[in-house]
Amino acid sequence: MNQTLVSYLSQYEFYDILLGLFGMNAGLLAFTIYLLFTLAIVGLCATIGGLGTYAERKISADIQQRVGPNRVGPYGILQFLADGVKMITKEDVMPFTADKFLFYLAPMLALIGVFATLAVLPWSSGFMMADLNVGIFYLIAISSLVGVSVFLGGYASNSKWSMLGGLRGASQIISYEIPVTISVLSITLLAGGMSFGTILSHQQGTPINWFLFHNPFAFVAFFVYFVGALAETNRAPFDLPEAESELVSGYHTEYTGMRFGFFALAEYIEVFVVCGVGAALFLGGGNLPFDVSIDIIPLQLVQVTVFLAKALLLYYVVIWVRWTFPRLRVDQLMSICWKYLTPIAIFNLVGNAVWMVMFNGKSVADLMFGGH
Amino acid sequence: MFAQLLFLMSALLTVGCAIAVTVTKNIMHSCIFLLGSLIGVAGLYATLGADFVAVTQIMVYVGGIVILMLFAVMLTGGKDFVSRAQNLLGLAPAMGNKWTYATGLFVATVFLLTNISLMMNISQAYPAKNFGSEFPSTVSAIGKLLVKEHVLAFELSSVLLLGALVGAAIIARPRKQ
Amino acid sequence: MTPAQIDGLMPIVMLMGIAVLLFTGGHFVSVLLAPKKPSHLKSTPYECGELPVGSAWSAFNVRFYVVGLIFIIFDVESVLMFPIASVFRELNDLGEGLYVLEIFLSFISILVMGIAYCWKKGDLDWVKSYQVSLKNNK
Amino acid sequence: MMGLTSYLVISLILFVTGLVVMLSRKNIVAILLGIELILNAAALNFVAYSRYVTGNLDGHIFSLFIIVVAAAEAAVGLAIVIRFFQIKETIHIDEATQLRN
Numbered sequence: 001m002n003q004t005l006v007s008y009l010s011q012y013e014f015y016d017i018l019l020g021l022f023g024m025n026a027g028l029l030a031f032t033i034y035l036l037f038t039l040a041i042v043g044l045c046a047t048i049g050g051l052g053t054y055a056e057r058k059i060s061a062d063i064q065q066r067v068g069p070n071r072v073g074p075y076g077i078l079q080f081l082a083d084g085v086k087m088i089t090k091e092d093v094m095p096f097t098a099d100k101f102l103f104y105l106a107p108m109l110a111l112i113g114v115f116a117t118l119a120v121l122p123w124s125s126g127f128m129m130a131d132l133n134v135g136i137f138y139l140i141a142i143s144s145l146v147g148v149s150v151f152l153g154g155y156a157s158n159s160k161w162s163m164l165g166g167l168r169g170a171s172q173i174i175s176y177e178i179p180v181t182i183s184v185l186s187i188t189l190l191a192g193g194m195s196f197g198t199i200l201s202h203q204q205g206t207p208i209n210w211f212l213f214h215n216p217f218a219f220v221a222f223f224v225y226f227v228g229a230l231a232e233t234n235r236a237p238f239d240l241p242e243a244e245s246e247l248v249s250g251y252h253t254e255y256t257g258m259r260f261g262f263f264a265l266a267e268y269i270e271v272f273v274v275c276g277v278g279a280a281l282f283l284g285g286g287n288l289p290f291d292v293s294i295d296i297i298p299l300q301l302v303q304v305t306v307f308l309a310k311a312l313l314l315y316y317v318v319i320w321v322r323w324t325f326p327r328l329r330v331d332q333l334m335s336i337c338w339k340y341l342t343p344i345a346i347f348n349l350v351g352n353a354v355w356m357v358m359f360n361g362k363s364v365a366d367l368m369f370g371g372h
Numbered sequence: 373m374f375a376q377l378l379f380l381m382s383a384l385l386t387v388g389c390a391i392a393v394t395v396t397k398n399i400m401h402s403c404i405f406l407l408g409s410l411i412g413v414a415g416l417y418a419t420l421g422a423d424f425v426a427v428t429q430i431m432v433y434v435g436g437i438v439i440l441m442l443f444a445v446m447l448t449g450g451k452d453f454v455s456r457a458q459n460l461l462g463l464a465p466a467m468g469n470k471w472t473y474a475t476g477l478f479v480a481t482v483f484l485l486t487n488i489s490l491m492m493n494i495s496q497a498y499p500a501k502n503f504g505s506e507f508p509s510t511v512s513a514i515g516k517l518l519v520k521e522h523v524l525a526f527e528l529s530s531v532l533l534l535g536a537l538v539g540a541a542i543i544a545r546p547r548k549q
Numbered sequence: 550m551t552p553a554q555i556d557g558l559m560p561i562v563m564l565m566g567i568a569v570l571l572f573t574g575g576h577f578v579s580v581l582l583a584p585k586k587p588s589h590l591k592s593t594p595y596e597c598g599e600l601p602v603g604s605a606w607s608a609f610n611v612r613f614y615v616v617g618l619i620f621i622i623f624d625v626e627s628v629l630m631f632p633i634a635s636v637f638r639e640l641n642d643l644g645e646g647l648y649v650l651e652i653f654l655s656f657i658s659i660l661v662m663g664i665a666y667c668w669k670k671g672d673l674d675w676v677k678s679y680q681v682s683l684k685n686n687k
Numbered sequence: 688m689m690g691l692t693s694y695l696v697i698s699l700i701l702f703v704t705g706l707v708v709m710l711s712r713k714n715i716v717a718i719l720l721g722i723e724l725i726l727n728a729a730a731l732n733f734v735a736y737s738r739y740v741t742g743n744l745d746g747h748i749f750s751l752f753i754i755v756v757a758a759a760e761a762a763v764g765l766a767i768v769i770r771f772f773q774i775k776e777t778i779h780i781d782e783a784t785q786l787r788n
Contacts (some may be wrong), residue, residue, distance in 0.1 A: 261575070378558065391749045416694065611769060
C-alpha cells in the first residue's frame with residue numbers, strides 16, 4: 001500500500017485540528033473520514049448510475065431523432081428518481097419454483113462486487129481511498145463476483161429464459177475477462193506496478209505521456225480493453241445475456257421491483273467503473289496537462305473533474321456504441337473473444353515486453369523528442 | 373483495532389461458511405457457502421499482510437473455480453441437487469452406520485487432542501504479540517522471488533497448466549459417435 | 550503490509566457493508582410500500598403466457614464447461630504473470646531485462662501452445678455443436 | 688487475539704470440515720468441494736507460518752502454487768465428473784466401480 005486517503009490528508013494542518021477534536025484517537029478519525037468518503041462516493045456513483053439510465057434514453061432518442069424522457073423535471077432529468085420510486089413501490093414477485101435463498105442472494109452479490117471496486121478507483125492523485133499495491137489486480141478479481149451473481153440470478157429463477165441467459169452471461173463474462181486482464185497486464189508491465197498511484201505517476205504531463213501513446217502495442221491494448229470491458233459489463237453489442245428478442249430479458253426475467261433495480265444499478269455503476277479504469281490506465285486519469293508542484297485541495301478537485309470528464313466521455317462512447325451496432329450472435333461472440341481479442345492481447349503483451357527491453361522503457365515521445 | 377475486527381469478521385465468515393458447506397444438503401448452496409468461506413480465507417490472508425495471495429485467492433477461486441463448479445453442477449443434470457438419503461440426525465448429509473460414527477468420533481478425539489497439545493507448544497514458542505517481519509510490498513518481492521529463486525517452479529507451473537488444459541479438454545470434449 | 554497499512558482496507562469492508570445495508574434497506578422499504586397480492590398464476594415462471602412444462606434445472610451443453618476450462622487456465626497464468634510484470638521495469642533498469650524477458654516469453658509461449666491446441670481441435674468454435682448422444686455412449 | 692494459534696485453529700476447522708465433506712457426501716462435485724477446503728487450510732497454514740515463524744516470503748510462494756495446483760486439479764477433476772456423468776448419467780460415487788467401460 002503506497003498511500004491511503006488518511007495518510008494523504010494527514011499532511012495538512014486541518015488533520016491535526018481534527019485529531020484534537022477526536023481526542024487524539026487516530027483510529028476513530030480514520031474511521032470517520034473513510035465512512036464519510038465512502039458514503040459520498042456511493043452517493044456520487046449511484047447518481048452517476050441513475051443519470052446513466054437517463055443519459056442512455058436521452059442519447060438513444062437523439063440518435064433515433066426522438067425526444068426521449070422530458071416530463072419529470074427540466075428536460076426530464078429527474079426521470080431516474082421517478083423510476084427508482086416506481087421500483088420501490090412495485091410488487092415483489094418470486095416464482096414459486098425458485099430457489100429462494102439464491103434468489104435473494106444474487107442481486108446482493110452483484111452489488112457487493114461492484115461497490116467493492118469503488119474503493120481503489122483513482123479519483124485524483126490524493127483522493128484515492130486505498131492505493132493498494134495490488135490495485136488494478138484487486139479490481140479485476142473482485143468484479144468477477146458479478147459473473148457469479150449473473151449465473152446465480154439465472155439459476156435461482158428456475159425459468160428457462162433466465163437459466164439460458166445466466167449460463168450465457170456467466171460464460172461471456174468469464175471469457176472476456178481474459179483479454180481485459182492481459183491488456184491490463186501490458187499496462188502493469190509499462191508502469192512497473194499494479195497500484196493506481198504508480199500507473200498514474202508515469203502518465204503526468206501532456207497527453208503525449210499517456211500510456212495510450214506510449215507505444216503502438218499499448219495503443220492497440222486500449223481498444224482490446226475497451227471492447228472486452230463492453231462485453232464484461234453485458235453492454236450492447238455484447239448484450240446477449242439479456243437479448244430481448246430471444247431471451248425475453250435474460251437472467252433477470254423473473255426479477256421485479258427492488259431486486260431488479262439493484263441489478264440495474266450494479267450494471268450501470270460497473271459501466272462507470274470500467275470507463276474510469278480505462279481513463280486511469282490509458283488516458284492519464286486525473287493528471288493535469290501542466291506541471292503541478294503545489295499540492296492543495298482545490299487542485300485535487302480539479303483533478304477529480306478531469307477524471308470524471310474522461311470517464312464520462314468513455315461512458316458516452318459506450319452508450320453511442322450501444323445504439324449504433326447490431327447485436328452479435330453467440331458464435332461470433334465466442335470467436336471474437338478467443339480467436340481475435342485474446343491472441344491480439346497476447347501479441348500486445350509480448351510486444352510491450354520486447355519494447356521495454358529494446359528501448360529501455362522509453363515511450364515513442366521520449367524517443368522522438370529525447371525526453372527523460 | 374481494525375486489523376482485529378477484520379480478522380474476527382473473516383474468521384467468522386470462514387468458519388461459519390465452512391460448517392454450512394458440511395450441513396447443507398443442496399449442492400448448489402454448498403458451492404455458494406464455499407465461496408463465502410474462500411472470501412473469508414482471503415480476508416485472513418489480508419490480515420497476515422499477504423495482499424497478493426489474498427487477491428489471487430479471490431481471482432482464482434471466486435472468478436474461476438467456483439464458477440467452474442457451478443457449471444459442473446448444472447452440467448451434471450441439475451435435478452439431483454438435494455441429497456435425501458442417509459442423513460445424520462436429519463441435520464447433515466452423511467453415510468455409514470453407527471459403527472462408522474463411533475470410529476470416526478474416536479479418531480476425531482485423538483486427532484483433536486494431538487492437535488491441541490501441538491498448538492499449546494506452538495503458542496508458547498511463538499506468542500501472539502510476535503508480529504514477525506513486515507513486508508512493505510509483497511508484490512515486487514514475490515516477483516523477484518519468482519524470477520530468481522523459484523524460476524523453475526514458475527516455468528513448471530505453466531507446463532502443469534498446459535497439461536491440465538489439454539487433458540481436461542480431451543476428457544470433457546464429447547465423443548462423436 | 551504493516552498493521553498500519555491494514556487500516557487502508559477499511560474502505561473496502563465499508564463499501565461491502567454499505568452494499569449489504571443498501572440491499573436490505575431497499576428491500577425493507579419495498580416490503581413496506583409495495584402492494585402484496587400474490588396469486589398462483591402470478592408466481593409461475595414467465596414463459597410468454599404458456600404454463601411452464603418441467604423444471605429449468607436440467608443438464609446443459611458441455612460447451613459451457615470447455616469455455617470455463619480454458620478461462621480458468623488463462624486466469625491462473627495471468628495471475629502468475631502479474632508479479633513478474635510488476636518487477637519488469639525495475640529489473641530492466643538494473644540491466645536484467647533480457648533475462649526476465651526470456652522467462653516471460655517462455656512462459657507465454659507455453660500459454661500460446663494451449664490456446665493453439667484448443668483452436669486446432671475446435672474447442673473455440675461455438676457452432677460446431679457437439680452431438681452428445683447419451684444413449685449411444687453407454 | 689491475532690496470533691499464530693488462532694490461524695492454526697481456523698485452518699484446523701477448515702481441514703476437518705473439508706474432510707467431513709469429502710467423507711460424508713456421495714456427490715462427486717461435493718467431494719471436490721471438500722478437497723478445495725482442505726487445500727485452503729494448507730495454504731492458510733503456509734502464509735501464517737511465513738508471517739510468524741520464518742519471516743520471509745517463501746510461504747507466500749508456496750500458497751500461490753497451492754492455489755495454481757488447486758485450479759488445475761479442479762479443472763481436470765470436474766472434467767472427469769462431467770465425462771462420468773455422460774457415461775453413467777449419475778454422479779453418485781458408488782457408481783464409479785469400473786476402471787473402463
